[in-house]
Amino acid sequence: MLPKILLTMAAFAANSLLCRLALKGMHMDAVSFSALRLISGAVALLLFLRLSGIPKKPEFNGLNAALLALYVFAFSLAYLSLTTAAGALLLFGTVQCVMTGWGLMRGERLTWLKSVGMLGAMAGLALLLLPGAGHPSGGAALLMMISGAAWAAYCITGKKVQNAAAATAGNFTLAVPMALVALVLSGVPIHADAAGLLLAVTSGALMSGGAYLLWYSILPRLSPTTASTLQLSVPCLAALGGLIFMGETLDTRMLVAIALTLSGIGLVIAADRRGRGFTP
Numbered sequence: 001m002l003p004k005i006l007l008t009m010a011a012f013a014a015n016s017l018l019c020r021l022a023l024k025g026m027h028m029d030a031v032s033f034s035a036l037r038l039i040s041g042a043v044a045l046l047l048f049l050r051l052s053g054i055p056k057k058p059e060f061n062g063l064n065a066a067l068l069a070l071y072v073f074a075f076s077l078a079y080l081s082l083t084t085a086a087g088a089l090l091l092f093g094t095v096q097c098v099m100t101g102w103g104l105m106r107g108e109r110l111t112w113l114k115s116v117g118m119l120g121a122m123a124g125l126a127l128l129l130l131p132g133a134g135h136p137s138g139g140a141a142l143l144m145m146i147s148g149a150a151w152a153a154y155c156i157t158g159k160k161v162q163n164a165a166a167a168t169a170g171n172f173t174l175a176v177p178m179a180l181v182a183l184v185l186s187g188v189p190i191h192a193d194a195a196g197l198l199l200a201v202t203s204g205a206l207m208s209g210g211a212y213l214l215w216y217s218i219l220p221r222l223s224p225t226t227a228s229t230l231q232l233s234v235p236c237l238a239a240l241g242g243l244i245f246m247g248e249t250l251d252t253r254m255l256v257a258i259a260l261t262l263s264g265i266g267l268v269i270a271a272d273r274r275g276r277g278f279t280p
Contacts, residue, residue: 004218005230011211013237016088017245018203023079028196030076031186035179036197038072040204042176045169045213056163058170065174067154072175072208073182074147081140088235089125090141094148095155096122096228102156103224113274114225117267121232124260127253155219155227164217172209222272229268236261 022028028036049056079087100118104110161167183190192200219227236258 001218001221004214008211008214008218009230009233010237011207011214012231012234013241015203015207015211016234016238017241018199018207019076019079021246022196022199022203023076025195026191028192028200029188029190030080031073031183031188032190032192033196033200033203034073034076035183036192036200037204037208038069038172038175038179040201041209041212042169042172044205044209045165045172048209048213049165049169052165056166058173059161059163059166060170060174061157061167062174064154064157064167064171065178067150067157068171068212069175069178069182071147071150071154073179074143074150078140078143078147081137082144087140087144088238090144091148091151092125092232092235093122094145095152095231098149098152099155099224099228102152103228106224108223108225110225111271111274114268114271117264117269117271118225118229120264120267121229121261122264124257124262124264125232125235127257127260152228155215156224158216158219159222159224161216161220164213168209168213168216172212226268226272229265232261233265 019033022033023030046058049058075091078090082090096118158167222230239254239258
């Protein structure tokens with residue numbers, strides 16, 4: 001299962017890079033990007049169900065679809081005013097708090113090894129992001145925290161699904177009318193060039209639809225704490241992606257932060273293996 005986890009986290013990081021490229025490069029407005037991301041994800045997943053030979057129809061869940069739409073729209077809108085560092089810190093910090101709190105409420109044991117791993121991962125993330133976080137506006141910060149809470153809830157409900165492909169396809173399909181309503185009600189003039197359309201479709205079909213399907217298939221075998229801590233690797237991977245694809249610098253502080261975060265994640269995985277909460 002470890003290769004699937006690595007692929008999923010890489011896709012999440014790539015999704016972040018695609019969104020940054022589209023919005024910061026003024027290739028597409030945030031509302032249209034979010035709507036097309038959900039639409040293209042739904043089309044890709046429905047085609048997957050039809051062509052893969054899986055004898056399942058989409059499973060529709062209004063709550064999960066609403067959580068997905070809320071996460072996608074709040075994420076894009078927040079990044080109009082937030083720096084990448086501040087946004088990632090707020091998003092994944094919120095996910096960590098919500099999912100860890102849920103796990104503890106459900107009786108999950110927080111062993112010393114898992115505690116050390118979580119603290120190490122969060123310390124690495126803070127070292128990576130806090131120096132450049134700046135002072136985000138209250139509205140944008142609230143939007144990103146709402147996005148993080150919605151994603152955390154989406155992950156928690158994902159542990160209960162019986163068929164990852166059918167559930168993910170249903171969630172994206174049901175989120176499409178919500179996206180269209182949001183697009184109309186926003187009143188924002190649609191702006192998109194060819195590059196923006198390509199980035200949004202790639203983000204929706206591959207890095208969202210495909211990656212979320214894979215993530216839903218993994219979630220039932222992960223504890224909430226492990227699932228949330230694993231996602232702390234995404235900002236680290238995004239930083240590496242920025243270095244390779246966007247010409248961003250990678251200094252010693254960033255390398256140390258990445259090492260701390262990934263080491264902490266490794267300890268959490270090791271703790272779950274000891275407790276039989278993780279199946280490789």
